Every structure is written in structure tokens, then in C-alpha cells.
Amino acid sequence: MPVNPLEWVRFESIASLNPLLDEALMVVDPQAWFVARSRLTANPRSLIRADSLDETALYTMETASDAWQGIKRVIGLGGGTAIDTAKYLAWRKELPLILVPSALTVDAPFTDSVAVRRAGRIHYIGHVYPEAIYVDGELIQTAPAHLNRGGVGDILSIHTALYDWKLAYERKGEAYDAEIARRSASLVERLTLNIRDVYAVNEAGIRLLTELFCEEVHLCYLAGSSRPEEGSEHHILYTLEYQTGRTYLHGAAVTLCALMAAYLQENDANALWAIAEACGVEYRAILDEVGDDALVNALVHARDYALEEQLPYTFLMETPITPQRAREAIQWLKAFRPLSARPRYGSHSSRWSPESGLN
Numbered sequence: 320m321p322v323n324p325l326e327w328v329r330f331e332s333i334a335s336l337n338p339l340l341d342e343a344l345m346v347v348d349p350q351a352w353f354v355a356r357s358r359l360t361a362n363p364r365s366l367i368r369a370d371s372l373d374e375t376a377l378y379t380m381e382t383a384s385d386a387w388q389g390i391k392r393v394i395g396l397g398g399g400t401a402i403d404t405a406k407y408l409a410w411r412k413e414l415p416l417i418l419v420p421s422a423l424t425v426d427a428p429f430t431d432s433v434a435v436r437r438a439g440r441i442h443y444i445g446h447v448y449p450e451a452i453y454v455d456g457e458l459i460q461t462a463p464a465h466l467n468r469g470g471v472g473d474i475l476s477i478h479t480a481l482y483d484w485k486l487a488y489e490r491k492g493e494a495y496d497a498e499i500a501r502r503s504a505s506l507v508e509r510l511t512l513n514i515r516d517v518y519a520v521n522e523a524g525i526r527l528l529t530e531l532f533c534e535e536v537h538l539c540y541l542a543g544s545s546r547p548e549e550g551s552e553h554h555i556l557y558t559l560e561y562q563t564g565r566t567y568l569h570g571a572a573v574t575l576c577a578l579m580a581a582y583l584q585e586n587d588a589n590a591l592w593a594i595a596e597a598c599g600v601e602y603r604a605i606l607d608e609v610g611d612d613a614l615v616n617a618l619v620h621a622r623d624y625a626l627e628e629q630l631p632y633t634f635l636m637e638t639p640i641t642p643q644r645a646r647e648a649i650q651w652l653k654a655f656r657p658l659s660a661r662p663r664y665g666s667h668s669s670r671w672s673p674e675s676g677l678n
């Protein structure tokens with residue numbers, strides 16, 4: 320029976336790790352380490368900085384013999400890259416693994432999949448289970464709030480992923496489990512009912528997001544695939560990252576792609592937008608960073624990328640997304656004002672209209 324990763328979660332201070340550090344190799348992201356080290360009284364035997372999931376970089380770490388002497392455990396501390404690097408190293412070295420997310424930006428600390436990047440493309444190459452996942456609320460609250468708020472991206476993606484899963488069932492006869500789909504959808508509802516806590520990044524919000532990630536991952540285990548959480552929105556993001564050769568802040572970027580996908584699926588996109596906005600996800604920053612042309616390019620070519628990578632069937636396989644349709648989706652999103660900056664009546668901005676919102 321697949322486990323719920325919540326079993327491994329300890330809502331505890333990372334100070335509990337002190338006795339283990341002398342025999343640990345720690346993979347950290349430097350900013351997280353800067354904050355975390357003041358909360359620790361011991362030093363890890365080896366310290367590695369994570370900055371890329373590129374397979375050759377990971378291989379270099381794995382084979383750096385001086386870093387591995389006396390090491391009995393791998394500890395990953397930081398955001399997605401540090402966590403994924405630690406997972407890879409523990410898997411390759413067959414060592415126990417402890418994960419310490421420094422912000423709840425992505426579901427990676429809770430999934431068993433080992434990811435690497437080969438020639439710019441993400442590949443899942445193995446499975447690894449941690450002995451513990453430390454969710455230290457005080458540590459997490461030291462991260463910029465928008466990082467934690469953005470974590471909801473891997474919950475919002477359920478909305479578009481479930482659409483794709485059902486479509487694959489209807490069109491291709493793919494195995495589909497209505498009960499798992501219902502339970503997955505209920506996670507988005509639970510998020511919606513507790514948005515204030517998520518936005519505030521308070522203790523309840525941190526606990527909620529942790530539980531939602533764990534439940535989402537558990538439902539994927541039960542489904543035997545990532546269908547409940549991953550569909551066209553992730554495929555669009557993978558395409559974008561492949562085409563631009565860059566990686567984007569996962570939660571915010573996947574939110575942006577989920578909004579685009581929901582619009583193109585004609586799947587209650589306005590409702591999804593309202594949740595993303597109320598959670599305070601900074602997907603607009605990703606949109607600005609990426610630029611319209613690169614996003615159009617990704618939307619138009621996501622189908623080819625998915626075919627080349629033999630990704631599961633999604634709405635991308637149906638009517639091809641034309642450049643015009645892609646621009647329409649971007650314009651739909653840009654026509655919204657952020658909730659925090661609603662037009663003030665009587666001022667110049669009261670003349671705001673969807674068209675004038677475009678740039």
C-alpha cells in the first residue's frame with residue numbers, strides 16, 4: 320500500500336539534526352544555509368552547494384571521493400534544486416536521506432521521484448524515500464513570503480491535470496479513477512477555504528500546504544501516475560524551460576502555465592485565476608521574465624515536446640494551439656488587474672478596461 324509521505328514529516332526545529340551532522344553530507348542552497356546555520360550548533364562533515372540538476376554536475380558531486388569519506392547520510396536543505404540534488408545523491412549512494420525544505424515552493428520534498436536534467440530536459444530516473452522530512456515553521460517563515468505562497472502552484476495544477484486525465488480516459492481509454500480524481504479536486508477546495516493562512520504564511524498555512532502536498536503525492540501513488548497533479552500545465556512549463564534553457568521559480572511558473580492551460584481548455588479559468596491571485600502567487604513576475612514571445616513559442620510547441628518526450632495524453636494533443644490562440648490566452652491573463660491593485664474609482668485608472676490593460 321503506498322504510503323502518505325506525511326508519515327515522514329516532522330514539524331520540528333532543524334536543531335534536532337545536530338547529533339546527525341558529523342556523519343552527514345549536506346546539500347544546501349546558499350541562502351537557506353545562511354539562515355539555517357544559526358539554528359544549528361554542529362557542522363556537517365561535508366557541505367555541497369546545489370545549483371543545477373544537470374546530470375553531469377550531479378555526477379561530479381557523486382564522484383568527488385573526498386566529500387564522501389565517513390558519510391552515512393545525505394541531508395538536503397533548501398529549495399527545489401537542493402532537495403532534488405540530495406534525492407539524487409542519496410539514491411545513487413544508497414544512503415539514508417533527510418529532507419529539509421527551506422520554503423514550501425514545490426512538492427519535490429514529498430515525492431519519491433529522482434529528477435535530473437539531460438540536455439535541458441527533465442528526466443525522472445529513479446525512486447527514493449526519505450527517513451524524515453523536517454518542516455521547521457520558523458525556518459520556512461524566514462524565506463520570502465512569495466516563495467511559500469507560490470508553492471500552491473503544484474496544488475493549482477490539479478485543476479488542469481484532472482481535465483487532461485479525464486480527456487485521456489474519454490479519448491484514449493486510459494485508466495481513470497473517479498474517486499482519486501474527486502479526492503484530488505477536494506485538495507483545491509481545501510486550499511480555497513484556507514487561503515488567508517496560505518497568504519499569511521502562518522503556522523496553519525505551512526501545515527496546510529504540507530498536508531496538501533503530501534495528500535497530492537499520496538493520490539499520485541494510488542493512481543500509479545502523476546495524473547492527479549501533472550498534465551498539460553507542467554508540459555508547457557517543461558517546454559518553456561527547454562526552449563529558453565532556463566529554469567523558473569517552479570510554483571509561480573507552474574501557476575502561470577496552469578492559468579494558460581485552463582484558459583485554453585475552457586476549464587473555469589477565471590475561478591483558477593481568483594484562487595492564484597488570492598494566494599498571492601507572483602506569476603506575473605514570471606510572465607514579465609519570460610516575455611510574451613517565448614511564452615507563445617512554448618504554448619505552440621508544447622504538443623511537439625510532449626510527443627517527443629512521450630508524455631501522457633493531454634488537451635495539447637487535440638486542436639493545435641495556434642500563435643493567435645496563445646496570444647489570446649496571454650491577453651486574457653494580462654487583462655486582469657491584481658486583486659491588490661484594483662482600479663480606484665474616480666482616478667485615471669478607473670478608465671481601465673481589458674484592452675488598456677494590454678501591453
Ligand SMILES: [Zn+2]
Nearest residue numbers: 426473553573
Ligand atoms: Zn510541479
